[in-house]
Amino acid sequence: MSNPVSLTRFLIEQQHAGHISADLRLLIEVVARSCKRISIAVGKGALGGVLGDAGTGNVQGEAQKKLDVISNEILLEANEWGGHLAACASEEMDHPVPVPNAYPKGNYLLLFDPLDGSSNIDVNVSVGTIFSVLRCPDGVSGADDAHFLQCGATQVAAGYAIYGPSTELVLTVGNGSHAFTMDREIGGFLLTRKDIQVPRATAEFAINMSNQRHWDTPMQRYIDELLAGKDGPRGKNFNMRWIASMVADVHRIMNRGGIFIYPWDRKDPSKAGKLRLMYEANPMAMLIEQAGGAATDGRRRILDIQPEALHQRIPVFLGSAEEVEVATAYHLEAD
Ligand code: AFP
Numbered sequence: 044m045s046n047p048v049s050l051t052r053f054l055i056e057q058q059h060a061g062h063i064s065a066d067l068r069l070l071i072e073v074v075a076r077s078c079k080r081i082s083i084a085v086g087k088g089a090l091g092g093v094l095g096d097a098g099t100g101n102v103q104g105e106a107q108k109k110l111d112v113i114s115n116e117i118l119l120e121a122n123e124w125g126g127h128l129a130a131c132a133s134e135e136m137d138h139p140v141p142v143p144n145a146y147p148k149g150n151y152l153l154l155f156d157p158l159d160g161s162s163n164i165d166v167n168v169s170v171g172t173i174f175s176v177l178r179c180p181d182g183v184s185g186a187d188d189a190h191f192l193q194c195g196a197t198q199v200a201a202g203y204a205i206y207g208p209s210t211e212l213v214l215t216v217g218n219g220s221h222a223f224t225m226d227r228e229i230g231g232f233l234l235t236r237k238d239i240q241v242p243r244a245t246a247e248f249a250i251n252m253s254n255q256r257h258w259d260t261p262m263q264r265y266i267d268e269l270l271a272g273k274d275g276p277r278g279k280n281f282n283m284r285w286i287a288s289m290v291a292d293v294h295r296i297m298n299r300g301g302i303f304i305y306p307w308d309r310k311d312p313s314k315a316g317k318l319r320l321m322y323e324a325n326p327m328a329m330l331i332e333q334a335g336g337a338a339t340d341g342r343r344r345i346l347d348i349q350p351e352a353l354h355q356r357i358p359v360f361l362g363s364a365e366e367v368e369v370a371t372a373y374h375l376e377a378d
């Protein structure tokens with residue numbers, strides 16, 4: 044690429060244009076630097092001695108991989124001393140961690156899933172880091188779960204890093220979604236796609252089909268119609284992809300469109316869904332909407348949902364707007 048735009052330059056330009064504060068710029072730079080370190084750890088694979096289980100569980104009761112724990116520590120350590128944050132919350136930790144008293148405190152809250160799709164690490168399939176940035180409410184420390192319970196529409200930045208054949212950072216500060224590719228020689232992120240646009244129409248869907256028998260009626264109807272192909276009510280043949288790594292599935296949609304669905308199913312009587320609202324659904328919904336797509340929980344716009352708990356789970360439908368609208372309409376009609 045001739046004269047590529049670095050992430051640093053991009054962020055400085057966003058700051059000069061009034062889209063972000065200097066503190067938010069520095070915070071995003073620190074998160075990006077952490078993602079570089081995680082990328083290096085993931086890239087070493089078996090040679091780094093980092094594959095396999097850590098022998099511990101997280102707050103969701105899921106077995107933690109060594110790389111889950113390492114990635115969480117990298118993000119915490121890098122962000123605690125910068126002076127831009129009040130507190131961090133992670134999918135891997137029960138409660139938020141405030142910035143230690145020894146360091147200056149800032150006005151932002153950082154939430155992250157340090158290594159999403161980590162059950163794929165041992166088989167060398169793409170995984171990623173997802174993050175979301177909120178403002179810390181006035182007069183509070185950020186140390187309490189309640190300080191984080193803000194709806195996704197209030198996010199000031201969101202993004203993910205995908206650790207695949209190349210490492211990419213996809214970022215929004217509320218002014219479009221943009222992709223940066225890590226240059227391994229110079230160790231920096233360079234802008235490779237500005238203003239990503241997710242096409243409104245698609246013929247590709249991503250869902251774990253093995254759960255089909257557990258879905259409720261509107262879900263069964265929606266997927267049955269896609270599978271019916273050209274001669275069915277939707278009048279076209281659909282293709283299916285499922286990587287079981289949300290970052291990788293969403294990244295494909297960011298590149299060529301599609302719909303990603305993780306619906307509620309009957310295995311879960313709480314009707315909650317599998318994916319986490321604060322660490323997965325909200326940041327991905329902001330990125331997708333900023334790229335012209337849509338994101339709902341099957342009924343409501345994800346970014347309008349008032350969170351009730353830090354580790355809350357919800358059903359997720361996101362991607363090409365036409366498909367998200369059809370799937371959402373089927374659920375609303377059935378209510
Ligand atoms: P892990 O981080 O435990 O691998 O979970 C990843 C994930 O939350 C998300 O990234 C995938 O889309 C989803 O799980 C896959 O779930 P299934 O294994 O139920 O298909």
Ligand code: FBP
Pocket residue numbers: none
């Ligand atoms: P491409 O190299 O054209 O992507 O093809 C890949 C492939 O041959 C296999 O790697 C993969 O298992 C298969 O196609 C996927 O096929 P389908 O698109 O029918 O699911």
